[in-house]
Amino acid sequence: MQTFASTITKVFYGTLIHSVSIKEIEYIKQGLLFINNQGKIAKLVKNVAQDKIECSLEGVDSEKIVHLNDDQFIIPGFIDTHIHAPQYTFCGNGHDLPLLEWLDTYTFPRESKFQCKDYARKLYTKSVARSLRHGTTSACWFATIHLDACKELVDIIHEQGQRAYVGKVNMNQNSPDFLVETTESSVRDTRAFVEYVKDVNATLTHKPLVTPIITPRFAISCNSELLTELGKLAKEYDLPIQSHLCENMNEIGFTMSLFPNSANYTSVYADHGLLNDRTIMAHCVHMKDEELDLMKEKNAGISHCANSNFNLKSGMANVREMLNRDIKVGLGTDVAGGYSPSILEAFRASRTCSVARDMETSLVVAELFYLATVGGARVMELEDTIGNFVVGKEFDAILVNTAVDNSPVDIFDHDNVETKFEKYLFVGDDRNNEKIFVQGREVRLPGSEVASRK
């Protein structure tokens, strides 16, 4: 018979920090966190004095304990609810143009290069590794229209061990000749992609981490027939859906000229069976009241991409209003509209955005940290699986060290756990992310010593 002790693979002892609600960050001091062989949090004991550890171990070998020092703490991994894997190749460039011109000038030519599978492997390896290094343990990826490259992205994510939704992008209209599909090939390749991920998942010995996600780029680049077919595919395979919504005024105007029978932009997706509780809509900067009502009614989620919304001069989304309406919200980097693949940077841009909108109702640290973790989990409909350290959830986490060599964070005598954590949020970066765990396993970054999952 399996005893509790025999199922435990690791125990962390030290400071744990997580969101217990949108208003409250819990600082667990002298915590004992037990991880089992399924990568789940099996037990959590708080305030265990050093000399009392043995009594709380329930027979677990003390060699399995990882003792954290005063400069280290563990937080839930970050959740990036919107990122474009191919766009990492021009991250930091091209912020001179607004959305539609930016797509034509920078994005589409760069994305077309992913028709070459070898190029895709090389670039996607970097893109995923960079995201993981920044502590993103779960990401909602847009790939490109190219089936082979999408498969490479899935393989690379498996090799590196990130939790992910991966979307083969659909584009059959208003797109350049070098980056466009027919309706038929778009649907056929999407189905083939979904089947590929299912087949790969069936070979794994652990619970799958990669889920295909239906990904019409945005309504402008998909005609009504394609949107309808994608809605059907999402239903047939019970898949999540992601797209862009109300990012830029010209985009909205163009969309409404293409879909005059829909009441508004949000309705375009709803009218094609693409708006439900598994839908993630990026941006939502310029939403009418009735569009927010519709998002709430369908229980769809929003990816707030503040960094991108500043760079492309799209506008400043009203996250406070979304939260007041209890709409699910997470943070997105939106690389390369956003110049950084780090959710810490998304956190900071989101704060600046909310302060610039309205100082009185601006988002506070607890709310922003919640959006970066639990909020993202809710948007992905994974709230029962990840987001914080509730017993039974899977252990996706970052071991932060504020005193690594070359740390951007400086710690002084007056600092305590709370101030160290806040410094990490505002001043820290990937150098402080000492270890990253997904489903209880330390992730493998290219060139690192940690064993591959496969």
Ligand code: GUN
């Ligand atoms: N809308 C359609 N495609 C894109 C994209 O790649 N990035 C952003 N930010 N918005 C989009």
Ligand code: FE
């Ligand atoms: Fe985007």
